[in-house]
Amino acid sequence: MSNLAQLAPDYIRAIAPYQGGKPIAELAREMGLNEADIIKLASNENPLGISPKAQMAIDEAVHTIARYPDGNSFELRKAVSEKFGVAHNQIVFGNGSNDILELVARAFLHVGCEAIYSQHAFAVYPLVTQAVGAAGVVVTAKNYCHDLDGFLKAITPKTRLIFIANPNNPTGTLIAKDGLKAFLKQIPAHILVVLDEAYDEYLSLAHQSEAIGWLSEFDNLIISRTFSKAYGLAGLRIGFGLMQADVADVLNRVRQPFNVNSIAQAAAIASLADDDFVARSYAANQAGMVQLTQGFKQLGLEYIPSFANFVSFKVANAAQVNQQLLKNGVIVRPIANYEMPEYLRVSIGLFSENARFLEVLEKILSE
Numbered sequence: 001m002s003n004l005a006q007l008a009p010d011y012i013r014a015i016a017p018y019q020g021g022k023p024i025a026e027l028a029r030e031m032g033l034n035e036a037d038i039i040k041l042a043s044n045e046n047p048l049g050i051s052p053k054a055q056m057a058i059d060e061a062v063h064t065i066a067r068y069p070d071g072n073s074f075e076l077r078k079a080v081s082e083k084f085g086v087a088h089n090q091i092v093f094g095n096g097s098n099d100i101l102e103l104v105a106r107a108f109l110h111v112g113c114e115a116i117y118s119q120h121a122f123a124v125y126p127l128v129t130q131a132v133g134a135a136g137v138v139v140t141a142k143n144y145c146h147d148l149d150g151f152l153k154a155i156t157p158k159t160r161l162i163f164i165a166n167p168n169n170p171t172g173t174l175i176a177k178d179g180l181k182a183f184l185k186q187i188p189a190h191i192l193v194v195l196d197e198a199y200d201e202y203l204s205l206a207h208q209s210e211a212i213g214w215l216s217e218f219d220n221l222i223i224s225r226t227f228s229k230a231y232g233l234a235g236l237r238i239g240f241g242l243m244q245a246d247v248a249d250v251l252n253r254v255r256q257p258f259n260v261n262s263i264a265q266a267a268a269i270a271s272l273a274d275d276d277f278v279a280r281s282y283a284a285n286q287a288g289m290v291q292l293t294q295g296f297k298q299l300g301l302e303y304i305p306s307f308a309n310f311v312s313f314k315v316a317n318a319a320q321v322n323q324q325l326l327k328n329g330v331i332v333r334p335i336a337n338y339e340m341p342e343y344l345r346v347s348i349g350l351f352s353e354n355a356r357f358l359e360v361l362e363k364i365l366s367e
């Protein structure tokens, strides 16, 4: 051992690595299973795949990869600007929306500052906070929901940033719009609020976010969106943030010049033009959510009602049940690292995948 790791600052060495969903190929290797016999419901991916229009755009863009991508994502910027009604200079593109979260932390946090986020909130908030040596302040959740009053009480002179996931992952809980807006009004102007809306496309019209319309009212608001979930482009890594132009300018200074590859840009443009694919994805998710939650009820299992494309359910010996599911070729997500050791999170899959998951789960629970 070189002991070189000791040269990294303590706050870096204290970071717990991100635990993603187990890849299908890895489980196949570990259990000696065929990849074709494995279903993965562990990373909130779109079971319908991607838009056929995006697929065509990808096939074309593949021929351009000898060139660097457009570092300003001009065409995509135009498409996002038109679709969401924001100015070109209010948009920052990221290598996944995780990149946006990290850019915000790198630009606005440093040693001695605090970032606030909820218990059971998305694991990337503590990661990006700790990576720059800032302190994470965790607000105890209320019934697995963000406790916004708790956030207000947690604000100190050191607070620079607040992360809110709406809906939240892994709980699937949603903060109502009026409560969220009232909360924003109470946040001091010098504290940035990142509103992570990765699952907005899975919300019913009545619940869908209106936060983009709030940007003119709250200079400190940053909204992050992703192409990884309803648009199905998780493997291409592309997301974006919407914010005031001066905040966007700062993020662009710390952004890698070519952080979004050309295939991702082309696929994102085509995806934005295919409302039909998003509508089909939404409908499939609604049906799958009913299928899974009815299954849980039949099995007598508690679950947290979810507004997203996954649901967390409670089960005795969650770690053991997870192992049994893996042995049977079903990958879900254990969430003990989210302080939810009695829960497993399952992503909504195709009808047949949901059915197989419920069947295997029933068998395990009856053994």
Ligand SMILES: *Cc1c(COP(=O)(O)O)cnc(C)c1O
Pocket (backbone or CB within 6 Å): 044, 095, 096, 097, 098, 099, 122, 165, 168, 169, 196, 198, 225, 226, 227, 228, 229, 234, 237, 238, 239
């Ligand atoms: C999946 C997810 C994202 C998306 O991450 P990408 O980097 O865009 O793939 C962002 N926020 C939350 C809360 C998520 O669950």
